[in-house]
Amino acid sequence: MELYEAIFKRRDIRHFQRRPVPHEITMKILKAAHHAGSVGYMQPWNFVVIESHLVKEQILQVFEKSNAQARKVYTGNAQKLYDSLKLQGIVDAPINIAVTCRHETADGQPVLGRHSIPEMDVYSTCCAIQNLWLAARAEGVGVGWVSILDPHEVKKILKIPESVTLVGYLCLGFPEEFSDQPLLEKVGWRRRLSLDEVIFRNYWDER
Amino acid sequence: MELYEAIFKRRDIRHFQRRPVPHEITMKILKAAHHAGSVGYMQPWNFVVIESHLVKEQILQVFEKSNAQARKVYTGNAQKLYDSLKLQGIVDAPINIAVTCRHETADGQPVLGRHSIPEMDVYSTCCAIQNLWLAARAEGVGVGWVSILDPHEVKKILKIPESVTLVGYLCLGFPEEFSDQPLLEKVGWRRRLSLDEVIFRNYWDER
Numbered sequence: 555m556e557l558y559e560a561i562f563k564r565r566d567i568r569h570f571q572r573r574p575v576p577h578e579i580t581m582k583i584l585k586a587a588h589h590a591g592s593v594g595y596m597q598p599w600n601f602v603v604i605e606s607h608l609v610k611e612q613i614l615q616v617f618e619k620s621n622a623q624a625r626k627v628y629t630g631n632a633q634k635l636y637d638s639l640k641l642q643g644i645v646d647a648p649i650n651i652a653v654t655c656r657h658e659t660a661d662g663q664p665v666l667g668r669h670s671i672p673e674m675d676v677y678s679t680c681c682a683i684q685n686l687w688l689a690a691r692a693e694g695v696g697v698g699w700v701s702i703l704d705p706h707e708v709k710k711i712l713k714i715p716e717s718v719t720l721v722g723y724l725c726l727g728f729p730e731e732f733s734d735q736p737l738l739e740k741v742g743w744r745r746r747l748s749l750d751e752v753i754f755r756n757y758w759d760e761r
Numbered sequence: 762m763e764l765y766e767a768i769f770k771r772r773d774i775r776h777f778q779r780r781p782v783p784h785e786i787t788m789k790i791l792k793a794a795h796h797a798g799s800v801g802y803m804q805p806w807n808f809v810v811i812e813s814h815l816v817k818e819q820i821l822q823v824f825e826k827s828n829a830q831a832r833k834v835y836t837g838n839a840q841k842l843y844d845s846l847k848l849q850g851i852v853d854a855p856i857n858i859a860v861t862c863r864h865e866t867a868d869g870q871p872v873l874g875r876h877s878i879p880e881m882d883v884y885s886t887c888c889a890i891q892n893l894w895l896a897a898r899a900e901g902v903g904v905g906w907v908s909i910l911d912p913h914e915v916k917k918i919l920k921i922p923e924s925v926t927l928v929g930y931l932c933l934g935f936p937e938e939f940s941d942q943p944l945l946e947k948v949g950w951r952r953r954l955s956l957d958e959v960i961f962r963n964y965w966d967e968r
Contacts, residue, residue, distance in 0.1 A: 557764045557899045561793050561892055581956070586768050588956050590891065593908055595945035597954045606963045624876035636873065654965075666843065666950065667908040669831035674908045676880075677928065680887030684797065685768055687888070688895070692764045701800055701874040701881045713965045721884065738802035743873065747804050749788070749795050756813045758861075758920045 555692035564687055566737055567696030570646045570727035579693050580649060583726075586689035587653075592678035594666035596659060599679045599721075602712050604650040609711060613723070614644045616707045617700065624702050635741060642700045647725035651686075652712055655679040655719045679721045686724070696729035762899035771894055773944055774903030777853045777934035786900050787856060790933075793896035794860075799885035801873035803866060806886045806928075809919050811857040816918060820930070821851045823914045824907065831909050842948060849907045854932035858893075859919055862886040862926045886928045893931070903936035 584601055592598060604610060621641065628636045644650060655676050659665060668674045683699075690697045705720040714720060738744050754760055791808055799805060811817060828848065835843045851857060862883050866872060875881045890906075897904045912927040921927060945951050961967055 555764050557762050557767045557895055558793065560764045561796055561896065564796075564798065566798065584960060585956055586765065588954075588959060589768055589771075591771065591773065591894070591906065591943075593906075595943055595951040595953075597959065600959050600961060600965075602961045602963070602965060604963050609963055620877045624874075627871045627876060639873075641874070664834045666846075666945065667831075667848070669834060669909065670827045670911050671908050673883075676884075677887045677890075680884045681891040681894070683884075684888040684891035685895075687798070688764055688892075689768065699798065699800075701878050702876065704877050712963075715965065718965075736798075736802055738873065744802040746802075747795075749792055752795060752804065752807050753791060754807060754809045756809070756811050756816055756919075758807075758809060758922065758925075 560688040560691045563732060564691045565696065565732045567643060567698050567729040568640050568733065568737070569730040570643050570648065570696065571730060572648070573728060574648045575695055575727060579695065583686055583689045583693060583695065587682040587686035590678065590682035590685045593668050593674035596665045596675055596678065598656045598675040599682045600654045600656065602652040602654065604652065605648070610645045610650060612711045613650065613703070613708060616703050616711070617642050617644060620704050621702045635743065639737070639741070641702055643698050643725040644700060647698070647727040649726040651724045651726060652708065652720060653679060653683050653722040653724065654714055655721050657717065657719070676719060676721060683722045690726060694728060695726055696732065698725040700725060767895040767898045770939060771898045772903065772939045774850060774905050774936040775847050775940065775944070776937040777850050777855065777903065778937060779855070780935060781855045782902055782934060786902065790893055790896045790900060790902065794889040794893035797885065797889035797892045800875050800881035803872045803882055803885065805863045805882040806889045807861045807863065809859040809861065811859065812855070817852045817857055819918045820857065820910070820915060823910050823918070824849050824851060827909050827911050842950065846944070846948070848909055850905050850932040851907060854905070854934040856933040858931045858933060859915065859927060860886060860890050860929040860931065861921055862928050864924060864926070883926060883928060890929045897933060901935060902933055903939065905932040906930070907932060
């Protein structure tokens, strides 16, 4: 698939098909993620590929608990709309992938380029996730990023060490369909900003 | 350009050509960035496109100061190697782009999906940067991410509000050449991890 097609047709997924994602495709997607640039060539990411139904059920319980909190910030019609939205596909998706960031290197050496901005390792990990997302799209696989999850509880379930950051929890599978529009735009939750709105020239707020 | 080609041939740049990047290409790259997914469709990013030589010179001074600190963590041969590396192209690059993240929305509404993990807005901004990086590669434009910069000093120069996070400072231009290997791999600073090393099954450390 052409790059721009992957970028512009990448979408969150409403419903997953049950059919499994072939191992070769999962590995192709993970290889793309692993080829992101990283600060000091640190490659701080790990990918916990979850196919266990038991684990997915436990993560779903974390979602339910976190979402019970999250929905409270809305009231009235906004809350009604919120409750109608598809915000996770944890158990339905054939594969879940937890993407994490190690902050230390195996050799204990300081990471080149991370002195002024220590968060660069997490930023690199996010770049890997975007590669994963685009590669999945090119393979016809949809990705949902579930962000309504208490990361500490997810880490406990997946036995991720305290010192490692959970950056993304992703659900992957072949979708029933790729939507033609971002879901939250479609339901009128928020509009797409124009490109001109987000660009400044030389200084903040100058155009 | 095909997606995987952009992913696998994306590279940091050693030397930029002086010729300017046409406006249409810059806008195409920024449009790709702006089409990243974002938590709650927040689109928290802004792009400060810097062509002013004066501003670039000021940013270069911040780099010099930050790098004087950063290089101190190495000694002996490691420091010699460090000093020989090309770690910025701020003034040489025809365009610099500071990518920022707003943590508040214009309408003041809470952002859907950001309740459990507030950093989701920064993660979204990083996804936009990866889109930018890949689109640039597809257009033959190289990107260097300069991370050896005190973000507070950069923000002061660019008049970025205190409440906004500087996520990435990028240098863009047509490269003399795209290297066939990541620079830090080439000089023996760090090796590429094997894909198997970074993948776990169901639980951390299980394979």
